[in-house]
Amino acid sequence: MRIPSVVSVSRDDRHRFSKPVVDRIVLLGGLGIEGDAHCGATTQHRYLVKKDPMRANLCQVHLIGVELYDDLATAGWQIAPGQLGENVTTRGIDLMGLPTGSILHLGGEASIEITGKRSPCSQINGFQAGLVKAVFGVDESGRTQSRAGIMGIVLTGGVVRPGDSLRVTLPAEPFRALIAV
Known part of the structure; x- marks a missing residue:
């Protein structure tokens, strides 16, 4: 069994789909990631700003387990950390199985409270045609679930x-x- 760990970190100061991998990120309490376009106490996601610019930013940090990339690779998809827009790529934790309000402790200092699932959008298909369908799975009760x-x-x-x-x-x-935020 692998010890749960951070595989990769990414940030981007512009609103682009993929985020470049960097050697470190700095988390800022109540705001998000220093230098990332989604950093702020209120929502920074462009489509949510249009709806309610004062909405609390529940999407300061995006995390994906590398296990998703491993599963997608077996189906022929080639995706590297940061390419689906995540800030933190993890290994060894079932992120999608965590309940809302779970706290992830990263390294020796940082902590993140989990607010919900990422709601995948059609931009994923802009990255690689047909990929949005591939990031969905079926849970134990037969329901389609985002991964x-x-x-x-x-x-x-x-x-x-x-x-x-x-x-x-x-x-x-x-x-x-978890529900989509």
Whole structure:
């Protein structure tokens, strides 16, 4: 069994679909990732700003498990960390199975509270035609579920690098399933 860890980190100061991989990111409490276009206390996602510019930013940090990329590779897709727009690519944690309110501890300082699932959009097909369908799976009850990652807000700032450990603190029960934010 692998120890849960950070595989890669990415950020971009512009609103582009893919984010370039960097050697470290700096998480800022209550805001997001320093130098990332989605950093801010209120929403920075362009389509959400149009709806409500004062909406709380529940999407400060986007995380995807590298296990998704491994699964997609077996189906012939070639995707590298950061290419689906995530800030943190992880290994060894079932991100999609975490309940809302879980806290991810990254490295020795930073922590992120999980707010919900990423809602995959047609931009994924702009990256690679047909990919949006491939990022969906079927759960135990036969329902179609997104596997496009989870979103969170920064509780505690700090530097995060590839190779950093990950640890999860679950919220109090009853657990609330992740929904799209």
